[in-house]
Amino acid sequence: MTQEITAPSSPPPPVREWVPPEIDGPGFDPTLAELMREAPLTRIRLPHGEGWAWLATRYEDVRAVTNDPRFGRAEVTRRRITRLAPHFKPRPGSLAFADQPDHNRLRRAFAGAFTVGAMKRLRPRAQELLDPLVGELLAQGPPADLIAAVLEPFPLALVSEVMGVPEADRARVHAWTRQIISTSGGAEAAERAKAGLYGWITETIRARREEASAEGGVLSMLGAAVGRGELSEEEAIGVAGPLQIGGEAVTHNCGQMLYLLLTRPELMAHLRAVLDRPAERDAALEELLRWIPHRSTVGLARIALEDVELAGRTIAEGEPVYVSYLAANRDPEVFPDPDGIDLTRDPNPHLAFGNGSHFCTGAVLARLQTELMVTAVLERLPGLRLAVPADQVPWRRRTMIRGPEALPVAW
Template identity: 90%
Template sequence: MTQEMTAPPPPPVRDWVPPEIDGPGFDPLLAELMREAPLTRIRLPHGEGWAWLATRHEDVRAVTNDPRFGRAEVTRRQVTRLAPHFKPRPGSLAFADQPDHNRLRRAFAGAFTVGAMRRLRPRAQALLDPLVDGLLAQGPPADLIATVLEPYPLAVVGEVMGVPEADRDRVRAWTRQIISTSGGAEAAERAKAGLYGWITRTIRDRREGSPDADGDGRGGGVLSMLGAAVGRGELTEEEAIGVAGPLQIGGEAVTHNCGQMLFLLLTRPDLMAKMREVLDRPAGRDAALEELLRWIPHRSTVGLARIALEDVGLAGRTIRAGEPVYVSYLAANRDPEVFPDPDEIDLARDPNPHLAFGNGPHFCTGAVLARLQTELLVTTLLERLPGLRLAVPAQEVPWRRRTMIRGPEALPVAW
């Protein structure tokens, strides 16, 4: 008589409501889930049902590289999620599977290459310097978020996207409202309508032109690339608009990641001293910034789900076709099998295969741009503001609430 092997019972479904954490502390429930098992089940505050959660570095890489887990199906389901409102735009790169994903990305990929960022660097520094000049002229105390960390990424993104000078103030105002926690849902929706209406008109204006259509001597940017791709029939107008919107809004992560990094440096004199030591050594400086990117908890809970398109074995379990799966890059970046002493900040950590910008086909489009801005922001502020320090006790620094991207709401400093 043969014995039948029975599958282990599924893990319990854990409700995951993101805690309001003052500071860059790690989410205690995520830490608990990591200890429980490599693959657990969660239910987030909105949407329906439950989803698998992968937390090990190896499993996160496996899911994000495996075409048997798709994003497009998520747009047709009410998957459990953090966001209260879920209205994905048609043509959105974030929800595209292959081969559509590569087709959409190919239309503007040239704007985000290492070479393009090397050419952008002098202009990016030139956009930062007047902001720091203004900060110095104003004198301490000052809020680094409002004066530098928020306006700078918006200015750089405007440059890369090819937003004309005459339109930049209103585009920045719309973007700021969309990413703001103030004003409520109605204000954010009005800003989205304004921004996407402007993007639609701009892409239509540029669809017959070349990527250098605006004749400003620096090229027409991503919007011209997308317009030209529509004109050639490579993208639909709807797809071009769906791609352009998130790219235009994409500076938010740089603002809040750098806010967290600077908070850490300002509250950890040992880290600040080590960072100042390596500012003039590119290899040491870059390693230190990569470690801060690995360590900071840059988001609340998880990002976008994937759906299993067929039965897939993972971490000793079977994920059935149709079941949603989330990966936690934050957890993967604290995997002790990959990062010795993962909760410690080692500014000389090497190797450092962190997944702060994601993995696989959906690896962050703007990762090279984000790294450039992060380097310029941190190094310029530390070099030009000697004795930089918090202007209030650390516990009085306000942190963002009810948000998907974590970071200080304000960073009052003196120097």
């Protein structure tokens, strides 16, 4: 009788501690760069939560995880997995943690507000909101902070337009939103702002349950869906909050883009030269979106709902998995010279807005805002330059979304 010999499986990779460094500028996280070099699938421990998680960094694997229903988000709300955020209080009904078929059901209630057609119709109104902000900046004269003057107020105003926030309520809604996304004031101030914002959203959705049209924006669409029994009130509120707060990413992404343009004259010259050629202008903006480091470490995890083979390893049922879109966007197998910035890159299948069912709901809106803001700033502020040395531009600290805290400029 012969004994069957099984080849030993390779040991799991070591668990790496990943504490995001405070980086001044848009430099790539050195820990993430090391993890990418070590293996396509590694293990990490973030500053908060418990245990460890797998991390996929290769483009092919990131797409595989985010397209595979065997990796779910709903289970994350019931686990204390390793994470970057110190406080983790997901709201019931949140789109970010919904798996299919609930995800499509939630998204269907308001998806019409974020289509390409809807954004084309929104464009003239968006320009109407942006022009006075740039006009006030010009009237004030240099120096000025581009973040405070344009890059923060414009996305907040336009999101309120899409959401259907009445003019009379916008000042307090914007105040709550700013406090929620601010790095100052501490957790207590942020919680008070969340209570105010979500309380207002609850009242508004209840008041709009009988509305049958989308003319009142996303809040009316959600209220009507509750009235028809398609969503619970709790789900509608959980969907509305993150959408209302969603301008933060656009503010800081644009801040990083403009910092790059202001510190790399060749990039500024190229973009100025193609502003009146939409295809070339959009290609340049897409490359900047690919290259900038949108966030610190990673976003939200997924949980393996069964054993899954990935990158030559078995991810066991119940194990958490993170993907890094930042790493995928620097994969040399997909992007030649990935660390360089090629404003004419084509094709450019970057994952800056995510992938799969959780692809960013507001991607078309974000692209519209980015294009309008960058174009307005470059066209209307001749001789635009930093008002301080580049190494004196302050960058955000202790935050999940990277970007300059302020962008002092002159022109």
